[in-house]
Structures are given as C-alpha cells and as structure tokens.
Amino acid sequence: MVSMQGTQSKQVNGNNYLRVGYADKRFLAAISSTPLLVIIFLAIWVYREIPVTEWRLVQFLTIYVVAAFLYLNLGVWLHEQLHCLAFKNSQYTNRVQIVYERKYTLILHGYYRVSGAIDYRTMRRALLGPLLLVFSLLAIGWLGILVLPSWWFAIMTSLAMVAVLDMTHDIYMLFQIRSIGIKGKYWDKGQYLEVVWKDK
Numbered sequence: 001m002v003s004m005q006g007t008q009s010k011q012v013n014g015n016n017y018l019r020v021g022y023a024d025k026r027f028l029a030a031i032s033s034t035p036l037l038v039i040i041f042l043a044i045w046v047y048r049e050i051p052v053t054e055w056r057l058v059q060f061l062t063i064y065v066v067a068a069f070l071y072l073n074l075g076v077w078l079h080e081q082l083h084c085l086a087f088k089n090s091q092y093t094n095r096v097q098i099v100y101e102r103k104y105t106l107i108l109h110g111y112y113r114v115s116g117a118i119d120y121r122t123m124r125r126a127l128l129g130p131l132l133l134v135f136s137l138l139a140i141g142w143l144g145i146l147v148l149p150s151w152w153f154a155i156m157t158s159l160a161m162v163a164v165l166d167m168t169h170d171i172y173m174l175f176q177i178r179s180i181g182i183k184g185k186y187w188d189k190g191q192y193l194e195v196v197w198k199d200k
Contacts, residue, residue, distance in 0.1 A: 004192055007176055014198060018180070021192040023172035031168050035161040042154040042161075049151040063155060071159055073108045076100075079130045079166055080110040086125035087114065099190070113190035123177070123186040123193075127170045134163045 004021030011017070023031070047060050080098050087096045092114060100110040118126075141156025173193055177184065184197035 016195075016197050016199065018176070018184075018195040019192055020173050020176045020195070022169045027172050027175075028168060031171060032165055035164045039158050039161050042158045045154045046151040046158075049149070049154070063151070067155055067159060069106065071162055072106070075133065075159070075163065075166070076108040076110055078133050079163070080112050082129035082132050083112050083126050083170075085129050085132075086122050090122070092116075092118065092122065111190045112188070114188045117185040117187060120177070120180070120182045120184060120186065123188070124174060126188070127174045130163060130167050130170065134160045134167075137163060 004019065006021055006024040008019040008021075009017065043064070046063065047056075050056050050059050050063075077100070080100070084096050084098060087093060095115045096112060097114075098110060098112045100108055103109050137156050137160040141153040141160070144152040144156065177186070177193065177195055180195055180197050183200070184195045187194040
C-alpha cells in the first residue's frame, strides 16, 4: 500500500487535483499535544488512586498494559468499523474493503478503502465515524464510576484520548477537504485521499 504525508496538488485542463496523505509533522504536533498532556495527568491520577502497597507500581503497570493491549487490538478494529458505518446500506456497501494487518504480533493495524468516487457528505461522515468510539469510552467511564474502582474513569478517559490521537490523520484529511466540500469527488485509497473538482 502506497502512503504519503501532507498534500500534493496540481491543475490540468481546468480540473483541480488534490492528494491528501497522513498528517504532516506540524499538524501532528499541534493536535497531539493536548491529548498527550491529558493522558499524563490521568496517569498520575490513576497512580494516586491505587492503594499504597508494595504492589502499587505493579498494579499500575498491569492496568496500563492491559488497557494498551485492548485498544491496540479491539480499539483499532472498532476504529475501522466505525469509519465504514458511513457506507452501510448505501450505494457504497459493496465497494468497501477493510484490511487488517498484524504488527509485532500483538498490535493490530488497519485501514479501509473504497472503490469508485464518494460524495463529500459521505466522506466527511466516514472520517468522523471514530468519534463514536471517543464518546463511548467517555460514557463507559462515567457509568463505571458507580460500581468500579475510582481509577476506572481515568483509564477510560485515557483511552478516549488515545482514540482522539488515533483520529489525527482523519482530522487532517477533513481539514484539507472542507474548503472543497460538495464541489469535489473523492476517492479513498486507504492511506490517502484523492480529490478532483472544478472551480466555478
């Protein structure tokens, strides 16, 4: 699978062509700083909530290892599935393919691609689909406060922040295409988007 970073554009015979890849370093730094700071704060919160015993550090590390393992497998799987909700029960249903690959045995990596052109509204819904995972993790955290250990909400909020970070490239792509909007036709190639439009 060919991948790229940033954008490439050109104009041919009155048509504008834009290719949007992964977020560039500047965008990555800008959008990831706040979630990372929140995750650090929440990690301190979790550690302070664990009873002070000789096993405190072991418990802390175990909680985070389990949480990381779950997100890097189930979370990644859900991320791609939520992208593809935008294509369900529509003309795109049979044109979507989700690809999952294993990296380092324990880590799942995935991407989806769609054959043929996509309209802007569907493309936007697809890019924003994983927001459902962010809100779901926050909701599970709030519900768990009633019956689960006091660190539960902090862990679920941490995973919600990881889900936001996981959307960095999706948000970048959305930022790049929002000014084109309904004028464009979109091709989702899996790890980059192609857009064609004419200026009126």
